[in-house]
Amino acid sequence: MKLRSSHLAMAIAIMFSVVPAKAESAADLNDLQIAHVAYVADNIDIRYAHLALAISQNPEVRAFAQTMIRDHTAVNEQALALLAKLKAEPQGNFLSTTLQQNAEKLIDEMSSLRGQAFDKRYAENELAYHKAVNDLVENSFIPNIDNAEVKALFEAGLQIFKAHEAHAQMMVGKLK
Template identity: 30%
Template sequence: MRNSVSGLALCACFAVSVPLAASAQTLSGSPKTANESHLASADKSFLEDAAQGGYAEIQGSQMALQKSRNEDVKTFANQMIKDHTAVGEELAALAKSKGYTPPTEPSLMQKGELKALDVTDDSFDSMYARRIGVAAHESTIKVFEKEIKDGKDAEVKAFAQKTLPALQSHLEMAKALQAKVTKK
């Protein structure tokens, strides 16, 4: 596994449900990279991290739909599933065009964090808002900003640049949700 600043943010923030350069390989979600010569390692890491984070966020949001009774939480979760599914499809197509197949599930660390959301008491809503909402988006934004700054492939950088405003919007939505569910 290769660690990066993003990986440290993952551990520090919540071990966020976003892919943070925390792992280059997962056991069952290992990327298939028959022809990696099209991308610099920074771009491959970004695509891997973004894919894993998207899957983690979708899975966490699916849990919210099952566990939460709060309509605000469910509305946010539905929006995250919709948006991250669309971005994930676009990311997969971009990666494929570069000869790279990104992971199709969260990293092992992210799976552990998703397991931590499997609470049976009323703490789920605030935990979901904090971990999947705020911390995950803060970390994801850092991953996307790093790609914009350091990425080598123009199309991958453009994808990151195009997607960043939506992630920033998600963060603001998550902060508002966290404020609502923490008051209770």
Template identity: 30%
Template sequence: MNKARMWKSYLGVPVLAAMLSMGSAYAQSLASGDQKALKDMAMANMAEVETGKLALQKSQNAEVKAFAQQMVDDHSKGLEEVKKVASAKNVTLPTELDAKHKAMSKKLEGLSGDKFDREYMELAGVKSHKEAKAIVSKAQTGAKDADVKGVAAKLQPTIEQHMGHVQQLNASLKSGTSMGASGSAGSSGSGQPAKDMKRGDTTAAPGASDASGTSAAGTTGSTVRDGSKPPAPKDSGNTDSPNHPSNPANKVTK
């Protein structure tokens, strides 16, 4: 029994070595540029997932958080697609962020509030998606392996959709019109919407009057506070009494 086990162990070593060499040879058969494309696509997806999770923790902006959740969901799926191809090609993918993306995450971790939102959208949103689009575009035109080209083409529509979304959201953040934590539009800081502050709305309530007695409609009040009719001016030819002989209405027309 011991001899049998010994022979099996001897035979197992070369068989295992042969299998490993075959896998290595297959990976080497994949062009170095194609291997790099897979690794770059994996890194781009990993970075979006990690920064998206960070935004979900730190941001107080409803729209930014919704965007971050979409990044986590979509790029997690994208990463799985890349892993499938890499596994089939025996290409080892990175398991952690590279130095550049670690530095980006560290920078974002040190920010908060509006500063975090703007920087997250600028770095992980605009900049990173431009880089990701360049990676998949290059893979589709330059890769030699059909599967590498295929996964790049599969990722591109999602990246482009994200780019359109992030540009709109980034613009609204810069202009201060995005939805905040409460879900209300950005205000001027006084509780009144910014557009109302710019308009300078000074319209008084209906029926109100100012110190001069002018009503909100811009006409002079025709009654006094007790509700009675005010006396007519002396030079008007009228008096309070409708029966007064000086009242023009009582003059007999000849």
């Protein structure tokens, strides 16, 4: 399984501050490892959204966060149902771990913010996060997924996450 390492390296370097050399080893990820990355990425965004609901008083930010919980939960349910049908389990890997570690740091950082400072940081992170993950999914994962059903789910997911990216862009614009 090959990856377009330039897209992947760029996405990871921008979003997760890891060196490109390390990102390139993601070329070895198989379908089940890719599924694990996606599952972790979904859950991270759900955690960000719960944080937003706990801190933000801004109705638009809260509505966005509720949509993130609703949509990412739906995608994860669909993914788990497909994996159950395929009698397969997602496999942890270095990229999932990197995502998780960076999310912990970001949650710590955002937890200390309040009011508009939090809203702005949350919105900007949602935009950057969806951009990075969408790039990863579109240019690195989808072209390299072997199983047709898994690929179809990722294609459907990408459509959803691109809508989130556009929504986040709108939210960032309103918070300026």
